[in-house]
Amino acid sequence: MTEGGKAKDSYHHGDLREALLIAAEEELKQKGVEGFTLRSCAKRAGVSHAAPAHHFRDADGLLTALAAVGFTRFTAAMTARQSAAPADPRERLIGLGLGYIDFATSEPALFRLMFASGRPDFDDPELQQVATNSLGLLIQGVNAVRGSEAPDDKAAMLDVAAAWSMVHGIADIALSGRMKFMDEPGLADDRDATYRNLIERILPRIR
Template identity: 50%
Template sequence: MATARKADKPYHHGDLRAALIAAAEAELIGKGIDAFSLRGAARRAGVSHAAPAHHFKDAMALLDALAAAGFARLTATMKEEQAAAGADRKAQLVAAGVGYVRFALDNPELLQLMFGTSRRKSDDPELGRNADAAFSVLVNGVGMIRGRDAFTGEAGWRDVAACWSMVHGYAQLAIAGKMEFVTGLEFTRQRDLIEDLVRRALPEKAPL
């Protein structure tokens, strides 16, 4: 009986998709988005260069999946901070902001992928759902304080924009080393500042 050729054997991997997404993050961190390649991710995952085709049609599809995973992790980090915060409504929003910055500072390359303009606009449904879920944490935080009626007009959305701009802007400036007074500081030493900034972004009374 002839022995089957190795190439004819079915390909096996515990979770090829998850392995490729993890490898893609390592590739992104190691080479940056401009030098990112599907072959490089496959190599890091220890699979053949053809293996990614089982799940991703091209490098951009793999990056979409990585960005989707990033938004899921962002949501989880914000909710983790909220779980440790007090029940006070404003404390919950502040905690979400702290979680946002913590995720960003821990994952600068991933943050750039998630929000950068160097990647084509995606219609990937998982990416859309996960991005919306992360955004909703901030929206719900504002809604708890201002009331859901605030979103019937512009006031609530302006509050969301203020909080989002504050935490995202802080994170980007800190990552770029543009705020010398926080550069190099451990996150625990930045926490009080971030909390204060979120409170400033949403004053007790909404502006007229």
């Protein structure tokens, strides 16, 4: 019981789920997927260990919901960069790539949960929808450069896969700390310009 005699998990409707998601993100940042438990999230949120069952069947269910939050932020980061780019298909595609890297480098725990963990359930309707939306941005961006309305042929899909692989690779290697050349004078001074240069090197391959 808490002060005033109220049960410590007596949240207003909807508040418990949000409190658990906030706690889960902090747990993920501090302990990673390997150390993530539902009990620890409940303790961090200040509720009983049984309280999360009102919203999540288990730890993987909570991580699935957290991954959906991640994809929503991921899409927002890409959209923000795309919207700030000049009204040119190539520039807007570069903007998407920079937004991709922005998210990865600012939200590494979520990024790894979304792309390097088997615990989120991608058959979950909410997660599936937001993940599909983020991929749709990339497909639209590549198609705009190609001058096509939809990826209706093998070449188009290969262009999408190439663009995705390239920018994801940059983001992943940057997070690993192995991109040591980024610390060299002239590159470390403007990482954004360096990331842009890397992205531009693949674009001529998209016809």
